[in-house]
Amino acid sequence: MQSIIDRFISYVTVDTQSDASSSTTPSTQKQWDLAHKLVAELKAIGMQDVSIDEHAYIMATLPSNVSHDVPTIGFVAHFDTSPDFSGTNVKPQIVQNYDGKDILLNAEQNIVLSPDYFEDLLLYKGQTLITTDGTTLLGADDKAGITEIVSAMEYLINHPEIKHGTIRVGFTPDEEIGRGAHKFDVEKFGAQWAYTMDGSQIGELEYENFNAAGAVITVKGRSVHPGYAKGKMVNSMRITSELINKLPSKEVPERTEGREGFFHLTDIQGSIEETRAQFIIRDHDREAFENRKELLKKIVNDLNQQYNGAVTLEIKDQYFNMREKVEPVFHIVEIAEQAMKSLGITPIIKPIRGGTDGSQLSFMGLPCPNIFAGGHNFHGKYEYVPVESMQKATEVIVKIAELTASKYKQ
Numbered sequence: 001m002q003s004i005i006d007r008f009i010s011y012v013t014v015d016t017q018s019d020a021s022s023s024t025t026p027s028t029q030k031q032w033d034l035a036h037k038l039v040a041e042l043k044a045i046g047m048q049d050v051s052i053d054e055h056a057y058i059m060a061t062l063p064s065n066v067s068h069d070v071p072t073i074g075f076v077a078h079f080d081t082s083p084d085f086s087g088t089n090v091k092p093q094i095v096q097n098y099d100g101k102d103i104l105l106n107a108e109q110n111i112v113l114s115p116d117y118f119e120d121l122l123l124y125k126g127q128t129l130i131t132t133d134g135t136t137l138l139g140a141d142d143k144a145g146i147t148e149i150v151s152a153m154e155y156l157i158n159h160p161e162i163k164h165g166t167i168r169v170g171f172t173p174d175e176e177i178g179r180g181a182h183k184f185d186v187e188k189f190g191a192q193w194a195y196t197m198d199g200s201q202i203g204e205l206e207y208e209n210f211n212a213a214g215a216v217i218t219v220k221g222r223s224v225h226p227g228y229a230k231g232k233m234v235n236s237m238r239i240t241s242e243l244i245n246k247l248p249s250k251e252v253p254e255r256t257e258g259r260e261g262f263f264h265l266t267d268i269q270g271s272i273e274e275t276r277a278q279f280i281i282r283d284h285d286r287e288a289f290e291n292r293k294e295l296l297k298k299i300v301n302d303l304n305q306q307y308n309g310a311v312t313l314e315i316k317d318q319y320f321n322m323r324e325k326v327e328p329v330f331h332i333v334e335i336a337e338q339a340m341k342s343l344g345i346t347p348i349i350k351p352i353r354g355g356t357d358g359s360q361l362s363f364m365g366l367p368c369p370n371i372f373a374g375g376h377n378f379h380g381k382y383e384y385v386p387v388e389s390m391q392k393a394t395e396v397i398v399k400i401a402e403l404t405a406s407k408y409k410q
């Protein structure tokens, strides 16, 4: 367990915050610091074909140690951290044998991690937690995933009696700004399927995410002196608010959960002359997703009849539910499930209310469910990870490798 702690701390103390406003890959120079370190470490533990490309995508191979054919499988994690919160000078604190009470993260600023707000903490009574010092995020998202993958590969190398096929490892920059999969060379990776180690609570196993689109609505108005406006003024803000009111009022993020989809107004800026409103559209069900886009088009058409073509609508698909790509190869989920159960972990299978790099990779030809990495409260100062969860995730990786090899034995 100490080696997992040491490895994790050696990663989170390197600042790798990504930056959406940058157009380079990786988006920040500092991500190279950890990338180079990971390359050296993968070589040091005995991984083969360790490569890093000009965009800092890292790949490595653990060769098969069996004579029969086993599909090549992969494990993927990202080394950047969220732009939402500082990742500079992370000072991890270790809480041994957690007693289920408040954890004082920072005495000076009186920052407390409390089970009163974060009841998940109570799942980990008696375990070893790693927390922040209250001034940064921790970076368990997703350096816990990287720790687990490297530790599992090291374990397999040191235990040749465990039989496995070829395993590929992929570490990416810029996941937190939605670009982790963009420059991922699926062909070079050469795996038949993979798992992102990027979920939260122990047991999480996800192969469904939203279908997602973004919509921009621009309404043109006509400004006239209000005293002389009758029959002349067209107030674009009022037309926009009419449009918003025609959308189903209960289908918004703050009123939906589980598999319920929504329209979400994310930004609106207006004057009488012109109003621009941005929406995101989300639904797990593909047909319902298409219907949502149609509904928006119909509302815009109706308003254009009424207001002389004042409204323009631009809809762009963003990503799709990976379920469509995972279902035809459902054994990849079953292997992960079986691996967890054989380790005494209860799989928690639920649809993701968002997207993952795995969903993009799935549509790029690499079916890629998501497995827990163990952390909680991502992207902020209350982030923490139980070491036992990282240990279990490491064991899940080893077990998946083993089960895949035995499943394909004649």
Ligand SMILES: [Zn+2]
Binding pocket: 078, 141, 142, 175, 198
């Ligand atoms: Zn992540």
